[in-house]
Amino acid sequence: MSGPRFEPVRTVRAYERIVEQVEEAIESGALSPGQRLPSERDLMGQFSVSRSTVREALRVLQARGLVRSRPGDPNGAEVLPFSPDALQRSMASLARVEGLSLGELVQFRMVLDGSANLLAARLRTPGQLAEMEAAIERMREAVTRGYDEFSAADLAFHDAVARASGNKLIQICVEVVRSIVLGLVADRLADAPDREALMRRSIRHHEEVLAAVRDGDGPLAARLARRTMYDYYAGYVPAAERPALRALLDQPHSAPE
Template sequence: MAQPWQEAPSTADAAVFRPVRAGNAFEETVERLLQAIRLGVAVPGERLPAERELATRLGVSRVTLREAIRSLQQAGYVESRRGRYGGTFVNEVLPLPQPTSDRGGGADLADALTLRQVLEAGAAEAAAGRSLGQNDRRNLRARLAECVAADVGEYRRRDSRLHLAIAEATGSASLTAAVADVRMRTNELLDAIPLLEPNLAHSNEQHERIVTAILDGDAEAARREMAEHLSGTAALLRGFLS
């Protein structure tokens, strides 16, 4: 039987359960918890630190922590037990990690994420730097509204259409084609991980800020908001697939 969580955190504990960044608190909390499980800091059958302690160590609210734990519970990584000896425990049998690609495994994941960060943050900046016509503005607003209204089953397709609309707003056919290619690679990776509803809600908030910055012509804000948005997706992909 696994021993309860140590009172004094080890160096490995401290390295994994370090504070997350505020911009993508939910996504990075999921990533940290998955890292702890994958690296053996929290072994199967072992109880995670108490909620209050873990929220403090990660620098997140208890609401955010609960959302992350609930998502990992639904994905089959942890279970919650009630009673005097209750808490959140790592499941004895864990889901098998999905291969990131037949081409290059973790290297392919890192390559795809780096390329996406460069292309899509640059596309948002370029779109905001243009004098957009009414068609581009209507298209961006329509694609944003579709994302907000989408259910879980159709969200990824609507999300892809919005990101492509941002690329199209740059006026560069070559950049739009490049974004389409990297989006195909990203979707292959995203298909290997569960859709987490708190992440979808957070993504829609970020989409709103990105589109607003583009429509306002604020190139710096558009790049910053897109980079933050992509960072959250990258955190989930690294957590589930690395």
């Protein structure tokens, strides 16, 4: 019945072929971070295309966060180590275009941070515990030194937990979503009149989370982490969205809701 199976032909542009080749070289490790690509003028020779085409390919690679070029650099473009920048931009763009609400973002952080704590409670090393303690100590000192420093210390704590979870994907997503959420509410947090009280309460909550992680009680750590997140951000989430957040708080089976 059916003759030979024909595949749809997609016209492939020259610059795409270049992107593919360079991408492959980077992801396979043939090109490692810090190394330099040949100059654009060299590349046009190697690929037998014009410089415009080479440049369009480099623009794409740069947009994907794989290389960076700098005018005047006697070497060519630099191969970058992976950075979640591209991931973060996609998500931030997603947040705006799709109209992601603050509630959804916070909810997502509750999920990720809870899971990170659950795993960290079982897998953390003594060194990582020390990092978490140090981060909380920095938070204490930062109470009198302004919101920026407090936020940085808070980041250090959550990052230590995420690393202790042993899952790089969780770690990166936590960081990405965190920065998006902060971009939405940082000014309101920094200007809150009861800022200092908020910080102190947050520190207390973090101490409780840390205690659970230290005790190896993952479910407790997860629950506390979710509640900490909720308490910290719920005030900025429209009341209509809060029930969805609270759905993540009561883990026991007989939750009345």
